[in-house]
Amino acid sequence: MATLKQREAIAAFGFLAPAYIIYLLFLAIPLIAALFLSVLEVDRLTLSIDYVGWANFDWIFTDPRFWKTFANTFYFITLAVAGNVGLGLVLAILLDRNLPGPLLYLFRLAYFLPVLVSLAFVSFIWQFLFSYDLGIINYYVRLLGLPPVGWLNDQNIAMFSIVIIDVWKNVGFFIIILLAALQGVPKSLLEAARIDGASAFTTLRRIKIPYIAPVILFCVTYATIGGLQVFDSIKIITNGGPGDSTRSVVMYMYSEAFNAGELGTGAASALTLLIVIAVVVAIQLGLGRRLARR
Amino acid sequence: MTIAHETTFSNRVLAASQVINWRNLPVMILLGIGAIFMLLPFLWMFATSMRPASEAYQLPPSFLPSRLNFDAYWAVLDSPIPFLRMYFNSFVVAVATTIGTIVTSAMAAFAFSRLRFPGNSWLFGFMLLGLMVPPALIVIPLFFGMAAAGLLDSLWSLILPALASPLAVFMMRQFMEGQPREYEEAAFVDGASYWTIFWRISLPQMGPPIAALSIIVFTSSWNNFLLPLIFVRKFETMTLPVGMVALSDNFGSLSLAAIMAAVTMCVLPLLVVFLIAQRFIVESITSTGIKR
Numbered sequence: 001m002a003t004l005k006q007r008e009a010i011a012a013f014g015f016l017a018p019a020y021i022i023y024l025l026f027l028a029i030p031l032i033a034a035l036f037l038s039v040l041e042v043d044r045l046t047l048s049i050d051y052v053g054w055a056n057f058d059w060i061f062t063d064p065r066f067w068k069t070f071a072n073t074f075y076f077i078t079l080a081v082a083g084n085v086g087l088g089l090v091l092a093i094l095l096d097r098n099l100p101g102p103l104l105y106l107f108r109l110a111y112f113l114p115v116l117v118s119l120a121f122v123s124f125i126w127q128f129l130f131s132y133d134l135g136i137i138n139y140y141v142r143l144l145g146l147p148p149v150g151w152l153n154d155q156n157i158a159m160f161s162i163v164i165i166d167v168w169k170n171v172g173f174f175i176i177i178l179l180a181a182l183q184g185v186p187k188s189l190l191e192a193a194r195i196d197g198a199s200a201f202t203t204l205r206r207i208k209i210p211y212i213a214p215v216i217l218f219c220v221t222y223a224t225i226g227g228l229q230v231f232d233s234i235k236i237i238t239n240g241g242p243g244d245s246t247r248s249v250v251m252y253m254y255s256e257a258f259n260a261g262e263l264g265t266g267a268a269s270a271l272t273l274l275i276v277i278a279v280v281v282a283i284q285l286g287l288g289r290r291l292a293r294r
Numbered sequence: 295m296t297i298a299h300e301t302t303f304s305n306r307v308l309a310a311s312q313v314i315n316w317r318n319l320p321v322m323i324l325l326g327i328g329a330i331f332m333l334l335p336f337l338w339m340f341a342t343s344m345r346p347a348s349e350a351y352q353l354p355p356s357f358l359p360s361r362l363n364f365d366a367y368w369a370v371l372d373s374p375i376p377f378l379r380m381y382f383n384s385f386v387v388a389v390a391t392t393i394g395t396i397v398t399s400a401m402a403a404f405a406f407s408r409l410r411f412p413g414n415s416w417l418f419g420f421m422l423l424g425l426m427v428p429p430a431l432i433v434i435p436l437f438f439g440m441a442a443a444g445l446l447d448s449l450w451s452l453i454l455p456a457l458a459s460p461l462a463v464f465m466m467r468q469f470m471e472g473q474p475r476e477y478e479e480a481a482f483v484d485g486a487s488y489w490t491i492f493w494r495i496s497l498p499q500m501g502p503p504i505a506a507l508s509i510i511v512f513t514s515s516w517n518n519f520l521l522p523l524i525f526v527r528k529f530e531t532m533t534l535p536v537g538m539v540a541l542s543d544n545f546g547s548l549s550l551a552a553i554m555a556a557v558t559m560c561v562l563p564l565l566v567v568f569l570i571a572q573r574f575i576v577e578s579i580t581s582t583g584i585k586r
Contacts, residue, residue, distance in 0.1 A: 009411035011488040016417065019402035019463055026436065026458040027424045033435035091328065094321050103322060109569075110329035113336070116568050118517025120535035121560045124542060124553060125335045136338065136355045168332065229428050232519045236539060250430045250520075257434050258524060270431040277426060 037267035056268035060256075066269060068244050069252040076159055076166075076248065077227035083167035085219045088174030093204065095175065096182040112172040119169055123236040126165045127152070130237075155245040158238055162246055165233055170226070174219050181215035182208060214291050221284040225277055249273050336561070343367070343555035351550060366551035370559070375544060376529050377556065380537035387449055387533055388515040391456040395511045396466075396504060398457060403466035404492045408478060418467070424460035429520055437524055451525040452533065456515055462507060469503035470496065509571050513564055534560045 041052045060066045095107060114122065129136050130151035138148040151161040185208050193203045209216075231250040234240065240247035240255075249269065257266025337357040343366050344359035370377050405411070406418050436455055437446075445451040473496070481491050497504070519535040526532050532540065538560060542553055 005410070008409050008488075012405040012409035012411035012414075015401040015405035015409070015488070015492070019398040019458075020417070020421070022398060022454070022458045023421055023424060023460065026455040027427060027432060027460070030432035030435035030439065031427055033438070034431050037435060091325070094325055097318055097321065099318060099322065099325075107325050107329050110332045113565070113568065114332060116513055116564050117561050118513075118519065118535060120517060120519040121538065121557050122335065124538060124557050125339045128550065129335060129338070134351045134353070136353070139353045139355065168335070172332075225426075225428075229430060231430070232535075235519075235523075250428075253430050253434075254524075258437075263434055263438075267431075267434050270428070270434065273428060274426075274431050277428060281426060 034267045034271060037264060038271045040264050042263045052264065056264040057272075059265050060252075060269050060272070065244060065247070066252055069247045069249050072159060072245065072247055073228060073230065073249045076163060076230055077224055079160065079163040080166045080170075080227045080230075081220055081223045083163060084170050084174050084223045085178075085216065087167060088171050088219065089178050089216065091171070092175050092178035092182055093208075095179055108176075111175055114169045115172040117169075119165070119232040120236060122169060123165070123233045126161075126168075126233075127237050130161050152238055153242050155243050158242060158246045162230070162233055162237065165237075166227075166230070170223070174223070177219060178212065178215060181212040185211045214288055217284060217288055217291065221280060224280050228273060228277055228280075339554045339557055339561075342551055343558045345551045349551075366549065366555035367559070369549065369552040370541070370556045373541065373544070373552070375537065375541050377537065377541065377559075379530060380532050380534050381559070383449060383531060384516055384533040387452045387456075388512050390449075390453045391515040392508050392511045394453065394457045395459050395462045396508055399459060399462035399466040399507075400497060400500070400504070401492070402463045403470045404496055406463075406467050407470040408475070408496070409488070421460050421463055424458070425464070433520060433524055436521075440525055446525055447528050447531050449531060452515075452518070452522055455521060456518070459511070462511060465507055465510075466500075466503075469500055469507075473499050505571065509567055513567065516564065 038056055039051060039053055041050045041055070043049075091111065095104070099107070128134070132138060132148060132150055132153055135151070137151065141148055150157060152158050189207050189211070190203060193207055198206070229250055230248045231254070234246050234248055234251060235254075238246045240251050250273070253266050253269045253273070256262045256269060334357060338355055341356050341359045344361070344363050346363055346365060402421075406414060440446050440451045445454075477495050477499070478491050481495055486494075517535065518533070522533045522536040523539075526536060529537070529540065538556060541556055
């Protein structure tokens with residue numbers, strides 16, 4: 001006869017089982033398999049598997065294209081984080097006022113709408129907006145008397161265009177998080193600043209921004225991790241081109257594993273990505289702790 | 295009844311106009327311009343989908359359709375690519391994923407939040423580690439597993455991995471922590487089983503957060519691109535994001551208007567869901583521990 005405590009524990013494991021079994025089967029075990037795969041060479045025809053040690057990592061680390069995709073991805077992240085969090089913060093500050101209810105509703109609708117819609121779908125729209133000859137954006141550029149811009153077919157500009165799409169799509173998410181943080185700033189602090197005669201700008205700089213600094217840091221980390229995985233829009237719009245100028249790390253992984261059939265090097269590049277993400281998270285946790293102590 | 299409604303409405307307008315701080319006007323204009331820019335791509339998509347094929351590339355662009363012309367929509371439905379079938383697939387996958395995720399994550403959250411057992415926090419922490427794993431990393435071994443299980447090119451290959459959602463477990467536990475425990479304790483004292491308590495008391499209490507989480511899971515399934523791109527090769531089992539790529543690769547036979555009609559149809563369910571439930575979504579994002 002099981003005791004009450006044992007019965008509770010048995011019931012608990014029963015409740016956990018479905019989620020946990022799926023978690024192990026489709027996330028934890030594949031993750032471990034990816035670790036093993038990165039030191040193996042798999043022949044897709046004969047399905048023979050050889051242990052090759054660090055050879056896969058040696059291969060990708062000496063492949064200039066791999067470093068190119070990392071450089072591309074970091075270029076993307078730098079601009080996308082600045083755009084998403086910077087613009088998101090400005091818009092959140094502007095929205096953090098006594099705006100009339102219906103207007104606030106409309107703004108929230110407009111800015112949040114793209115967040116909900118997949119990059120895969122809106123990429124088709126942007127592909128045509130950015131088109132060189134027939135695109136709307138170049139139509140207005142010409143109207144201003146300027147030469148048309150090769151948004152997607154100029155090597156120096158294509159990644160910037162991908163960033164514009166990313167910011168348009170994601171800025172609403174950051175607006176909502178930052179707005180919630182701004183509205184959580186204690187009224188007593190703001191009241192005290194007002195009595196001391198602080199201007200709106202001083203209040204913002206000295207009270208609101210420091211108060212929400214941890215949330216800003218969260219947004220930066222979140223945008224960085226998302227940026228490291230950029231794939232959908234690039235795959236659809238430029239497929240990595242022109243040249244290799246928009247090829248991202250995940251695209252490298254994808255083409256190694258599923259186009260070239262090199263599953264081992266694909267796994268090695270994905271694993272490198274995970275390590276970079278873990279480092280980013282660790283740095284963020286460290287910074288967050290320091291901010292909290294201050 | 296009508297009069298009462300009108301009174302409250304005009305009162306509200308009056309109240310709103312008194313609340314407006316006219317010094318905010320420049321800010322409102324600035325935000326308004328930004329909002330219009332956010333919406334323009336959608337408006338252009340819709341206007342283009344309503345154009346006859348011959349006017350597809352019309353410049354200057356129009357952002358509102360001059361007249362309603364559904365030819366492009368029929369062209370999509372008539373194309374050799376089985377768009378309706380893909381639509382149906384997307385629905386099946388999204389609905390199955392949503393129901394499955396809600397059930398499994400609610401059950402796990404009940405255990406984590408309400409029951410005492412050895413290893414509770416350890417098991418929860420181990421699951422949260424899954425939040426950090428990029429899908430790109432596990433997609434290669436998953437592809438192998440799916441191939442071995444004979445599930446490639448089936449909708450199961452899209453549903454099953456999506457059910458492993460640490461985010462859903464985490465959010466559901468946060469929601470449940472916010473609920474009072476008194477009813478559950480009372481039911482337990484009355485001798486109800488854990489299953490009855492979960493099913494009859496815990497779940498019904500969480501209506502609104504479950505609705506919000508359902509929307510998030512549904513849209514992320516509807517929008518998923520990487521997994522279907524790799525696991526599905528046949529038109530008959532494709533979901534919409536990958537189907538759209540197939541459709542536009544066959545662009546030669548379809549006009550731009552048709553592509554935009556297809557995108558409109560892909561986006562429409564999300565817009566409807568969003569208009570109905572935007573408050574739920576926004577509140578659930580801001581209330582699940584992201585606030586300090």
